[in-house]
Amino acid sequence: MSENQNNPADTSHEVTVTPEAGTAVGHPERFPDPGVPDHKHRLTDTDPRAAKRAERTVTILFVLSILGTVGSIVAYVMVPPDGTTSGVRLSTLLLGLCLAVSLLGIGIAGIHWAKSLMGDKEMVQERHPLATNEEDRAIAVQDLNEGLADSGVVGRRGVLKGAFFGALALFPLAIAVPLIGSVGGDWNVSKFKHTMWKNGTRLAIDPSGRPIKAADVTVGSVFHVIPETTEEFRSTHEWINEKSKAVVLMVRLNPEDLRTDQSPEGETWSHEGIVAYSKICTHVGCPVALYEQQTHHLLCPCHQSTFDIADSAKVVFGPANRRLPQLPITVDDEGYLVAQDDFAEPIGPSFWERLK
Amino acid sequence: MATKQRPSAVGKAADYLDQRTTIGVLVKELARKVFPDHWSFMLGEIALFSFVVLIASGFFLTMFFEPSMALVRFEGDYPPSMQGQLMSAAFSSTVDMSFEVRGGLLMRQIHHWSALIFIGSIVLHMFRIFFTGAFRKPREINWLVGLTMLILALAAGFTGYSLPDDVLSGNGLRIIDGVVKSIPVIGSYMSFLVFGSEFPGSHIIPRLFTLHIFVIPGILIALIALHLFLMVLQKHTQYPGGGRTDKNVVGYPALPVYVAKMTGNFFIIAGVLTLMGGTMAINNIWNYGPYDPAPVSAGTQPDWYILFVDGALRLMPGPGWEWVIGGYTLSMNILIPAVVVPGILFTILFAWPFLEARVTGDHREHHVLDRPRNRPVRTGIGVALFVAFLVCALAATNDIIATHFSLSIFAITWVLRVLLFVGPVFAFFVTKRVCLGLQRKDRELVLHGHESGRIVRFANGEYVEVHTPLDPQEVWLRTQHTSPRPLEIRPATDARGVRRQGYRSDRRWQRLSEFFYEDRVEPARPAELAAAHSHGEHDEIEARTPAAVGPGTAGQGTSGPRTAGPRTSGEGAAGPGEEPR
Numbered sequence: 056m057s058e059n060q061n062n063p064a065d066t067s068h069e070v071t072v073t074p075e076a077g078t079a080v081g082h083p084e085r086f087p088d089p090g091v092p093d094h095k096h097r098l099t100d101t102d103p104r105a106a107k108r109a110e111r112t113v114t115i116l117f118v119l120s121i122l123g124t125v126g127s128i129v130a131y132v133m134v135p136p137d138g139t140t141s142g143v144r145l146s147t148l149l150l151g152l153c154l155a156v157s158l159l160g161i162g163i164a165g166i167h168w169a170k171s172l173m174g175d176k177e178m179v180q181e182r183h184p185l186a187t188n189e190e191d192r193a194i195a196v197q198d199l200n201e202g203l204a205d206s207g208v209v210g211r212r213g214v215l216k217g218a219f220f221g222a223l224a225l226f227p228l229a230i231a232v233p234l235i236g237s238v239g240g241d242w243n244v245s246k247f248k249h250t251m252w253k254n255g256t257r258l259a260i261d262p263s264g265r266p267i268k269a270a271d272v273t274v275g276s277v278f279h280v281i282p283e284t285t286e287e288f289r290s291t292h293e294w295i296n297e298k299s300k301a302v303v304l305m306v307r308l309n310p311e312d313l314r315t316d317q318s319p320e321g322e323t324w325s326h327e328g329i330v331a332y333s334k335i336c337t338h339v340g341c342p343v344a345l346y347e348q349q350t351h352h353l354l355c356p357c358h359q360s361t362f363d364i365a366d367s368a369k370v371v372f373g374p375a376n377r378r379l380p381q382l383p384i385t386v387d388d389e390g391y392l393v394a395q396d397d398f399a400e401p402i403g404p405s406f407w408e409r410l411k
Numbered sequence: 412m413a414t415k416q417r418p419s420a421v422g423k424a425a426d427y428l429d430q431r432t433t434i435g436v437l438v439k440e441l442a443r444k445v446f447p448d449h450w451s452f453m454l455g456e457i458a459l460f461s462f463v464v465l466i467a468s469g470f471f472l473t474m475f476f477e478p479s480m481a482l483v484r485f486e487g488d489y490p491p492s493m494q495g496q497l498m499s500a501a502f503s504s505t506v507d508m509s510f511e512v513r514g515g516l517l518m519r520q521i522h523h524w525s526a527l528i529f530i531g532s533i534v535l536h537m538f539r540i541f542f543t544g545a546f547r548k549p550r551e552i553n554w555l556v557g558l559t560m561l562i563l564a565l566a567a568g569f570t571g572y573s574l575p576d577d578v579l580s581g582n583g584l585r586i587i588d589g590v591v592k593s594i595p596v597i598g599s600y601m602s603f604l605v606f607g608s609e610f611p612g613s614h615i616i617p618r619l620f621t622l623h624i625f626v627i628p629g630i631l632i633a634l635i636a637l638h639l640f641l642m643v644l645q646k647h648t649q650y651p652g653g654g655r656t657d658k659n660v661v662g663y664p665a666l667p668v669y670v671a672k673m674t675g676n677f678f679i680i681a682g683v684l685t686l687m688g689g690t691m692a693i694n695n696i697w698n699y700g701p702y703d704p705a706p707v708s709a710g711t712q713p714d715w716y717i718l719f720v721d722g723a724l725r726l727m728p729g730p731g732w733e734w735v736i737g738g739y740t741l742s743m744n745i746l747i748p749a750v751v752v753p754g755i756l757f758t759i760l761f762a763w764p765f766l767e768a769r770v771t772g773d774h775r776e777h778h779v780l781d782r783p784r785n786r787p788v789r790t791g792i793g794v795a796l797f798v799a800f801l802v803c804a805l806a807a808t809n810d811i812i813a814t815h816f817s818l819s820i821f822a823i824t825w826v827l828r829v830l831l832f833v834g835p836v837f838a839f840f841v842t843k844r845v846c847l848g849l850q851r852k853d854r855e856l857v858l859h860g861h862e863s864g865r866i867v868r869f870a871n872g873e874y875v876e877v878h879t880p881l882d883p884q885e886v887w888l889r890t891q892h893t894s895p896r897p898l899e900i901r902p903a904t905d906a907r908g909v910r911r912q913g914y915r916s917d918r919r920w921q922r923l924s925e926f927f928y929e930d931r932v933e934p935a936r937p938a939e940l941a942a943a944h945s946h947g948e949h950d951e952i953e954a955r956t957p958a959a960v961g962p963g964t965a966g967q968g969t970s971g972p973r974t975a976g977p978r979t980s981g982e983g984a985a986g987p988g989e990e991p992r
Binding site (some may be wrong): 082083085086087088089090091092128131135136139140142143147148150151152154155156157158159161162163164165166167168169170172173174175177178179180181182184185212232235237238239240241242243244246248261262279281287290291292293296297299300302334337339340341342344345356357358359360366370372373375377395403404405407408409411 | 443444445480482488489490497499509510511513514516517519521549582585586588589590592593594595597598599600602603604607608609610611612613644645646652653654655656657658659660661662663664668671672674675676677679680681682683685686689690692703704705706707708709710711721724725726727728730731732735736738739740741742744745748778810811820821824857867882883884886887891907922923928929934936937938941987
């Protein structure tokens with residue numbers, strides 16, 4: 056790399072031409088601008104028959120466009136979508152093709168017309184410097200100064216000026232405060248830290264809502280789990296917000312495969328190899344839904360964060376930094392899987408106040 | 412004229428208007444205004460016309476779309492799988508307009524394709540502006556206007572993408588929520604600000620709708636008007652060529668040629684977009700289903716213009732990059748790819764015209780475009796940025812690459828991580844070298860002519876290929892530019908040895924300037940051409956016939972024993988482009 060060999064002190068590398076005897080003398084600094092190239096005539100300029108032919112082509116293209124428009128109206132009336140995918144596709148295809156012919160006809164005709172029949176001699180126009188000339192500039196400055204002087208703000212009345220700019224700067228607050236104040240709803244950031252899981256909430260199958268018995272969970276099977284709640288609640292917006300935080304992925308491993316989970320000393324958060332982890336990725340919140348039975352890896356399809364279910368759902372690869380929070384579970388008297396409590400830490404992506 | 416013959420209807424209308432608006436002055440200014448011609452000048456036009464198609468098809472869609480998250484049970488006949496399913500009115504109305512409204516699906520698909528082409532053509536247009544130096548004085552303001560429009564176009568694309576409230580776009584919004592939450596101090600509140608409650612809430616679709624159909628296009632239209640006004644006021648740039656200078660503009664008149672070509676171009680672009688909308692299915696939301704926080708499908712990609720951010724998110728390694736400072740959480744693993752990377756990209760782009768003017772010490776107006784080879788560092792940096800963009804975009808498809816080529820996704824990610832740093836640097840040096848090489852090629856062609864393929868054998872057995880000199884137009888094209896030099900600054904101390912203020916800052920700028928312009932190739936000069944001729948090769952070859960050549964008389968140039976090869980002679984120690992260092 057030649058730039059590394061440069062002597063930094065020598066910043067300007069003059070290109071010197073060794074003057075051969077007499078050759079460097081009397082030559083201009085640059086080659087001359089040869090001017091705009093000579094105009095070349097097109098076939099349509101010189102051959103009237105070619106011009107006539109081009110005219111015909113343009114006409115035909117315009118007629119084609121008219122046919123396309125007519126065709127699209129015919130397609131609209133004759134081929135209504137019959138409610139099936141193929142019916143909709145056919146209608147879309149016909150309408151699209153006809154409209155395309157109608158548009159392309161005009162477009163190609165216009166371009167062909169311009170290229171073959173309109174004048175193609177290049178013209179030269181002067182540019183003028185964009186800056187206003189000195190005289191007009193002086194007048195403009197003078198006008199501005201006179202205007203300012205007329206306003207009476209220049210030089211004196213500092214309080215007036217202050218009040219004027221103060222009022223202008225402040226009035227948007229009267230609009231912005233109510234707007235911004237209301238636009239965030241209740242601004243209750245602590246909601247990020249809790250889900251609707253609580254002691255005794257049954258684990259239910261998503262989306263049917265049927266509670267799950269521990270006995271029904273075979274080794275190796277994967278369950279997409281929601282908290283059990285009423286059908287009525289599950290048709291509300293509140294439910295969608297709650298579900299966004301509460302979804303859980305439950306897997307039954309061979310108890311000997313389950314190396315660690317997140318239970319603290321003296322507690323058991325899993326049940327005979329059944330572990331339940333938050334399904335919301337700790338990266339940016341996609342549902343972590345791809346489970347690989349062989350490796351016990353759980354992969355987020357959005358950004359490929361990979362978690363090891365057999366090892367506390369810790370991050371094995373990818374952009375997530377934290378393990379998936381574990382839902383402590385056990386079984387109730389009837390043999391249904393239930394939560395012992397809410398998650399021990401906030402689920403999902405990190406946020407500033409997460410640990411506060 | 413009016414007194415002599417009866418005025419036509421058009422004439423009367425024109426007269427009526429002019430008496431009330433002085434419009435004659437405007438017509439006089441614009442009707443025969445000259446615009447230069449080049450295919451690359453159409454890229455911006457494609458953006459403009461796809462925007463018009465977006466407005467037209469978007470108007471159609473607003474007639475049938477219901478921007479509401481109210482939960483409804485799907486009542487339509489088709490698709491049967493959705494019968495009775497609970498979904499938002501936004502999703503259900505989008506399915507309805509696809510299946511029940513004639514031409515509804517066509518318009519949806521035209522709208523989506525137009526959006527992709529719109530942003531694509533903006534980016535290509537920007538490449539053209541960047542690599543040809545069209546952002547230089549006086550067009551810096553228009554560069555800023557254009558960049559702002561690019562950001563608005565991205566915002567328009569993303570807000571529109573999210574409106575149908577399907578699983579795919581819903582997960583996209585959730586990623587946005589995750590990114591917003593990672594912003595330090597205000598992130599959590601920003602999330603509430605955007606969604607009006609916790610994610611997803613019931614406000615986001617109407618809010619996005621207002622942004623998508625009113626705020627963003629409104630600002631875009633105003634900026635397009637400003638963009639075009641400045642373009643007309645400053646007159647269009649032109650590529651170098653015979654007769655084209657910074658003081659003139661060479662091309663065809665607005666009326667009739669450009670009016671016809673632009674109108675034709677609009678209809679062709681609209682036609683092609685319609686063809687795409689009619690024949691190529693896009694965003695079949697009924698296959699994804701309405702938004703539900705639990706499911707997600709594997710192998711999904713965002714629209715192309717979001718790929719680079721998504722890819723950056725995928726490339727960033729997570730562990731160790733979430734910092735807890737004083738109990739507060741700072742997610743650098745999200746902030747760096749989603750905020751810092753696009754931030755750096757757009758900062759460089761916004762600052763570029765001013766940075767380049769500063770290191771070039773350039774205050775003149777430029778209307779003749781640069782050939783990219785003549786600005787090797789600019790071209791190199793442009794290509795480097797593009798390569799970084801490509802690597803990130805490629806990273807967003809790492810799962811697709813993995814499944815299609817049966818590769819390990821971890822391996823692909825690692826390769827791309829390395830490539831993100833190595834690729835741009837490599838691309839910069841290669842591009843810069845290629846540019847310098849092309850400049851030397853220009854010199855060589857001017858000084859020695861084109862290879863003609865005609866081999867001449869002299870009586871002494873020597874073979875020579877005859878080179879044909881360039882015509883004046885080509886000579887001009889290859890020599891019209893000036894090769895900028897690094898800045899020169901006043902010395903650190905004055906005559907009395909007193910250190911002057913501002914030297915350090917000057918020196919820093921000079922260093923940057925050296926980075927830009929240290930390696931330079933001067934365009935060939937007439938004196939050099941004369942010198943090359945006096946070396947003897949060309950003239951002698953032209954002058955002497957093979958029979959007349961005596962041994963030893965063949966060009967005794969300064970370039971040593973290899974006098975016979977015009978291709979190599981003149982490229983020796985005295986090769987003026989290769990300043991000995």
